[in-house]
Amino acid sequence: MIGIVQYGAGNIFSLCSALDRLGISYGMIEKPADFDLYDRYIIPGVGHAGAAMAKLEQTGLVAYIQKLQKPTLGICVGMQLLTAHSEEGDASLLNIIPVKTMRFADSAEYKVPHTGWNRVHSERDNPLFQNIPADTHFYFVHSYFIEYNEAYTLASTEYSLKFSASIWRDNFYGVQFHPEKSGIYGETLLTNFSKI
Template sequence: MIGIVNYGAGNIFSLTAALERLNLSYGMINTETDFDLYDRIIIPGVGHAGTAMQKLRDTGLVSKIKSLTKPVLGICVGMQLLTNYSEEGNSLMLEIIPVQTLRFEEEICKKVPHMGWNQIYPNKDCPLFKNILPASYFYFVHSYFIEFNSKFTSAYCNYGIKFSASIQKNNFYGVQFHPEKSGEAGEMLLKNFAHL
């Protein structure tokens, strides 16, 4: 069963609608003890990373999240929260995966934010991308990106520069795109996560 961290900075509706379409059971995590009810955890997120991190701190759930050993998936800003630092709000993040979240430079990229469908190129070893073809399209909406890092990048995307579309360290996974808005490929990714 999947627990969704409910900290006031996530697009919960589209995520829960996707989980319902896939017949995946889920519930909301509001307190530290709620984590014990679930075997998979999703940290959603939209908007401003610095604000989202502050909202997460306000819940008192940060130390519990950092200590988790069950699979955790951060989506969009939820993925950025897993990094060390974000230029958005000049904020320290959860410091789980030692990479940084940086702003796209408009002179390098066609347009900021990066919005719409783009291809990703996954690492064959990452279980999130099982049965997902290389160069599949996923849906993105973001102005900040996570730097490419050969150790932690599990899929990359090109938008003027090569950046991390997905990252992984141990049981922590993150995707910059929105799987819940990415059609069949996104649904496959959510199913893969549910069965890690």
């Protein structure tokens, strides 16, 4: 059963709808004791990483998240929260995966935010991407990206530069794209996570 960390950082309706369609049981985590009710966790998030981190700190859940031993998936801003620092709000984050979140540079060719379907290239075998074809397209909406670091990158993509579309360290996973809005293979990824 999946516990969704509920800290007021965006609309989680699409995620809950996807889990409902897949028949994956879930509930909300709002206080430390709630972590014991679930065997894996999702940290969702949309919007501003600095503001999201401030909201997460207000919940008192930060120290508990940093010590989690069960599979944990960050989605979009939730993935960015796993990193050490974001240029968005010059914010220190959870520092679970020691990479940085940086802003795309505006250009005539590459508009910010990056919105739409992008081909995601798996860089190593991992159960999270099982039964997902190579170079599948996933749906992105973001102005900030995770710097590419081979040691922590599960999958990469390109939008003006190469960056990490998915990261991994121990029991922590992150995806910059929205699996809940990425069709059948996004749902495959959520199903995979529910079995890790």
